[in-house]
Amino acid sequence: MSTRRSNGFGPATSRRAFMKTGLGAAGALMLPGALLNTAWAKDYPSLGTFPAGASGDSVFVGLSVPLTGAYSTAGQDEKKGYELAFEHINNGTGMAAMMDSLKGSQGVLGKHVEYGIGDSETKPNSAVQVQTRFIHEKKAIMISGCSSSAVAIALEKLAQREKVVNMVGASGSNDTTGKDCQRYGFRSQPSAYMAGKALAPVVAKEIGKNVKAAYLVPDYTYGHTVFDSTRKFTEAQGWKTVSKVLVPVGASDYSSYLLNIANSGADVFVNVCFGNDSVASSKQAQQFGILDKMKMVVPNISPFQASELGPDIMAGVYGTLDFWWTMADRNDYAKTFVDSFEKKYGSKPRWTAHIAYLQSMIWADAVTRAGTFYPPEVIKTLESGKHIQSTLGEVYYRAEDHQMVREVPVVVGKSKSQMKSKEDYFEIVGVTPGEDVMPPPGTFACKLGSYT
């Protein structure tokens, strides 16, 4: 059943945008700023939404986040991350005040960034529809946002076809920067491979080496690649894989799937499900007594899993996260992000908000350093391998596959007594440097498309 909803065009059309169209292009041409723009546009041919989308005094960014569907909780948080990022970019505050290229400026290349947020419903088709409208009607100069790898991959293809830079939102599949990688897409979240490689040595040390594992796997690209990578790296540590149970996304009752896990004779239950699915399946695993018999491992812990399940289920659960708010203690950028988020929304950010924030900042930085919105120049700047100071310490994009080389935090759930505050769910047991967990280039058959 799919339900249609409006795509949030309302808030995006500001009075200013209306005035601009009202005044007409002729009036705008009389402004010196616009003359400058036309001079710029001469340097580069038109491509995608360039120069049309970059010729006014503002640019538009199209955002698609799942506000409904199985991953909507993560999507709501992601939306907040974008709102905060563009507020900071437009006002020259937060991380924008700390990055060399953005220091002291407001907006990007002097242009105010406007954005629209549409509901992707956790469905690839809806996301593509939302972004297609943003690209065609609003001349979006950049698109971003998703919580599902299936959506991420669909949007990457759209970005490549439309020649609009896509700063991928939350997506953990290897395919996103593997066989489905695109010249126009950049992903900051650790891939399944990176997460698995960071996690395996830790769980082998903490849980043991001679261990039988049963997997609950959502049946789409994310689930398949997380299973493959986690299996590969845990088996290298001596684990045995005794069961793999594929489940549809968005199931509500997991009893029949969990019975297979309960009967598998495993010592460890590896739950690959994500979003509401991870919450429902973990809760039901506890009801079936599986969590009394087996330790639970979650390769990629969902943003709100701990708050939704509580420490009674999450205590002692090992996994990785893109970001956890206590990383603010290690890094000023992260501290700025966490503090300003908390001030604005009254809660700690989760990692989907972090991805939204970091990706927006890195895009603003790349455009500024490129000195133009012309997509191939922005892409080449992102591909240059220049290390950028960020919420994760130094990061950069690998030119071969557009995967961000970044540290991977490995965490374990705290028990109720260990929690120092309401949202203190995880202890960071280790942070693996990005360089140590990157797959050799070409591992996942990435062939980036063309620039133009």
Next chain:
Amino acid sequence: MPNLSLLLSQLFNGLALGTLLALISTGLTIILGTLGVLNFAHGALFMVGAYVGYAVMQATHSFVLAVACGALFVLVLGVIIERGLIRLYYDRPPEDQILMTFGLGIVIVEVVRLLFGGISRRMAVPDWGNGIFNMGFMIYPKYRLIVMVIVAVTLLILYLVLYRTRLGLVVRAGIEDQRMVGMLGLNVQRTFMVVFGLGAMAAGYAGAIDAPIVSVTPDMGEQVLVESFVVVVIGGLGSFPGAILGGLIAGEIISLTSMFNPAYSQVMLYAAMALVLVLRPQGLFGQEGRE
């Protein structure tokens, strides 16, 4: 080949899944049979029952109260919907009814999202339902076992109401021949209101009971709606025993397929529906030519 204990567990689990599906589907089928309206808001009513149950449980910690409130709230909501909206659509083409109930479902879901937000809620399992029951050949969550009993008793009560009371007689007559019932001078209007209320209540009641098992989200009714449609088609439109048998069949299909290839459990459900439509278009208990 899976072992015997897994087979037995899955067979049993199919029964547990099936009873709940049967309960939700009876609501859908009674409304469809009596009023001739395909209620696409059924999943949303199920979800409302879950949320009311959750809210009452948070406030009072009484499970019985939570389920009672969930059921009653949706009963009242059902009556309001029937009087305010559905009533105006009895004489209109089915596509109008479908569009209206579908839209109503969206409105209900979004209102709940506005009130509770999108983040999933956890309704606690009542204390007496905590833990695991060892059945010898398998272990099973206590709460789910109790749910099975509760649902079975509820279905029995529904059966008695439909087959042993005057109201039930009118409802069943209405399913057979609406116009004739009207000609006999029976108050069809009032019966329709009661039936829609009852059908909605079955969904709300099931939602409140299911809330401690699943995660409570505004979108939780979507899948339930689809599955109960499948059940009604398999069992036969408007047939009460059909809904029960269809529910059990659907539960077993999901569970047994999961044993061999979990990814295909939903697919097999639709395959079974297609098979029924090909071999017996009116469904297992449906009657040919019924409108």
